[in-house]
Amino acid sequence: MWQLFQFPLCPFSRKVRLVLGEKGVAHELVRENPWERRDEFIDLNPAGETPVLVDSTAGIALIGSQPIVEFFDETVDKMPMIHGNGAARAEIRRLTEWFDEKLFREVVEPLMHERMRKRLVSRESPDTRVLREAMRIANGHLDYMDYLLDHRRWIAGAGLSLADFTAAAHLSVVDYLGALDWRGHKQTKDWYAVMKSRPAFRPLLGERMEVIVPPAHYDKVDF
Amino acid sequence: MWQLFQFPLCPFSRKVRLVLGEKGVAHELVRENPWERRDEFIDLNPAGETPVLVDSTAGIALIGSQPIVEFFDETVDKMPMIHGNGAARAEIRRLTEWFDEKLFREVVEPLMHERMRKRLVSRESPDTRVLREAMRIANGHLDYMDYLLDHRRWIAGAGLSLADFTAAAHLSVVDYLGALDWRGHKQTKDWYAVMKSRPAFRPLLGERMEVIVPPAHYDKVDF
Numbered sequence: 001m002w003q004l005f006q007f008p009l010c011p012f013s014r015k016v017r018l019v020l021g022e023k024g025v026a027h028e029l030v031r032e033n034p035w036e037r038r039d040e041f042i043d044l045n046p047a048g049e050t051p052v053l054v055d056s057t058a059g060i061a062l063i064g065s066q067p068i069v070e071f072f073d074e075t076v077d078k079m080p081m082i083h084g085n086g087a088a089r090a091e092i093r094r095l096t097e098w099f100d101e102k103l104f105r106e107v108v109e110p111l112m113h114e115r116m117r118k119r120l121v122s123r124e125s126p127d128t129r130v131l132r133e134a135m136r137i138a139n140g141h142l143d144y145m146d147y148l149l150d151h152r153r154w155i156a157g158a159g160l161s162l163a164d165f166t167a168a169a170h171l172s173v174v175d176y177l178g179a180l181d182w183r184g185h186k187q188t189k190d191w192y193a194v195m196k197s198r199p200a201f202r203p204l205l206g207e208r209m210e211v212i213v214p215p216a217h218y219d220k221v222d223f
Numbered sequence: 224m225w226q227l228f229q230f231p232l233c234p235f236s237r238k239v240r241l242v243l244g245e246k247g248v249a250h251e252l253v254r255e256n257p258w259e260r261r262d263e264f265i266d267l268n269p270a271g272e273t274p275v276l277v278d279s280t281a282g283i284a285l286i287g288s289q290p291i292v293e294f295f296d297e298t299v300d301k302m303p304m305i306h307g308n309g310a311a312r313a314e315i316r317r318l319t320e321w322f323d324e325k326l327f328r329e330v331v332e333p334l335m336h337e338r339m340r341k342r343l344v345s346r347e348s349p350d351t352r353v354l355r356e357a358m359r360i361a362n363g364h365l366d367y368m369d370y371l372l373d374h375r376r377w378i379a380g381a382g383l384s385l386a387d388f389t390a391a392a393h394l395s396v397v398d399y400l401g402a403l404d405w406r407g408h409k410q411t412k413d414w415y416a417v418m419k420s421r422p423a424f425r426p427l428l429g430e431r432m433e434v435i436v437p438p439a440h441y442d443k444v445d446f
Contacts, residue, residue: 046367047325060310067316071309086294087283093290101324102270144269 002027005041005052007034008209009116009176011108012065012100013051014169019069021200022079022165027053035121065100069162081162092156095148095163099170103141107179108170110134115177116212135179142185149187168195172204176214182223189223197221225250228264228275230257231432232339232399234331235288235323236274237392242292244423245302245388250276258344288323292385304385315379318371318386322393326364330402331393333357338400339435358402365408372410391418395427399437405446412446420444 004020004027006013020027032041034050045052045063053062062068073081082092111134114126145167148155156163171192174180182189195201196219205219217223227243227250229236243250255264257273268275268286276285285291296304305315334357337349368390371378379386394415397403405412418424419442428442440446 047321062310062313063317064320066320067313070316071313074312075309086298087285089297090285090290090294093293094286097287097289098270 001055001057003030003054003056004028005030005032005044005054006050007032008207009112009173009212010034010050011104011170011173012049014172014204015065015100015166016051016053016068017204018165018169018198018200019072019081019162021203022081022198023072023076024078025072025076035117066096073162081165083159083161084157088157092161092163095156096166099163099166103138103167103170107134107138107141108173111174111177111179115179116209119211131179135181138174138179139181142180142182142188145188145191146185149191155191164191164195168192168201172201175218176209177212178215193221193223196223224278224280226253226277226279227251228253228255228267228277229273230255231430232335232396232435233257233273234327234393234396235272237395237427238288238323238389239274239276239291240427241388241392241421241423242295242304242385244426245304245421246295246299247301248295248299258340289319296385304388306382306384307380311380315384315386318379319389322386322389326361326390326393330357330361330364331396334397334400334402338402339432342434354402358404361397361402362404365403365405365411368411368414369408372414378414387414387418391415391424395424398441399432400435401438416444416446 002020002025004013004016006017006029017029032038032050032052034041034048037048041052042048044054044061047063049064051065051068053068054060062071069081082089084092110130114130114134118124118126145155152158154160154164155167171180196205208214225243225248227236227239229240229252240252255261255273255275257264257271260271264275265271267277267284270286272287274288274291276291277283285294292304305312307315333353337353337357341347341349368378375381377383377387378390394403419428431437
């Protein structure tokens with residue numbers, strides 16, 4: 001049985017959980033707070049980051065969301081994540097990187113720092129200037145997604161793909177932390193309602209991170 | 224004919240150039256300074272980052288180093304970059320991400336900002352505190368590479384892979400900017416001498432970024 005080392009608000013763990021759920025890969029969750037830098041976890045992943053997926057019977061540790069997803073997309077046919085011809089696959093990977101790197105660096109990481117780690121770890125108040133800037137940039141990302149969804153059925157093209165699950169994983173963390181204003185983003189809101197209603201997403205939306213309470217609309221498909 | 228939009232000190236462009244060279248994919252270089260945010264380039268890649276690889280006859284634009292590399296690894300058999308069984312492929316992708324994300328964020332990006340963009344764009348002096356910290360962390364990365372190369376023939380395992388070319392691409396930028404101290408890192412130094420001597424690496428090492436002069440050892444295989 002696979003064990004996934006993760007914590008509830010880790011966007012990369014959420015991405016992996018959505019993909020494992022869609023592909024029907026059985027796994028159990030192991031709670032890991034990377035900021036505690038537990039020795040056994042650093043031995044497993046020297047970068048000290050979640051997610052890590054371990055099969056201790058087979059002696060395999062898969063580290064990082066993209067290596068994990070590529071592993072299962074190569075070995076489990078159900079619900080292909082990176083599909084189509086070469087150009088289509090490159091577009092799926094481009095947009096997956098867009099959310100994993102650009103949205104994460106500009107929006108998700110600053111929000112997690114201000115609203116989660118400062119609260120749980122250093123017990124400081126959030127910097128409202130940083131929060132406002134992250135929310136402003138988040139709005140620009142929603143504009144870009146609206147534009148994409150005006151031109152195609154799903155984020156990276158005609159088919160549901162890894163780009164959709166990656167976007168939904170990161171946005172769900174931003175939404176949990178109360179930093180998304182959905183007004184004026186009908187295309188992306190409609191798309192996100194569809195994503196939220198998928199069975200693989202439901203257990204994720206039901207979980208709570210200790211102390212931090214999401215807004216009332218967070219887990220509602222109709223929001 | 225493919226056209227690669229890039230600039231000489233972009234580590235991600237270097238990674239793509241090494242892979243295209245190893246695989247024998249003909250391409251021409253187009254100089255692009257992403258900090259100028261040229262309209263036509265932003266139209267091509269809304270993230271505004273190099274590398275972008277365009278085949279205008281076929282109407283294809285591949286964006287970002289990893290999507291480009293995966294595209295050619297799927298379509299060109301020569302010199303496989305991500306190879307072996309599932310666990311081996313995950314290890315190659317883990318270490319590729321290590322250099323593309325962790326080494327880049329902690330070392331390459333701060334150095335490029337202090338020693339390249341400040342010089343070429345904003346004409347400020349570099350912040351010596353930031354430079355010292357980046358060099359200290361670079362030394363830690365060399366320690367980790369020494370450790371890996373103590374246990375395996377190449378960075379990610381028994382075979383030469385994308386992890387080696389990615390590491391070499393990033394390290395070559397750090398070395399150009401004079402921030403690597405090779406003393407005490409015999410394993411990584413020997414590995415890097417082998418990488419430098421590959422025909423795909425030679426043209427790269429012969430190029431210069433305007434105004435910025437690399438140290439004398441930079442392009443020497445025996446250094």
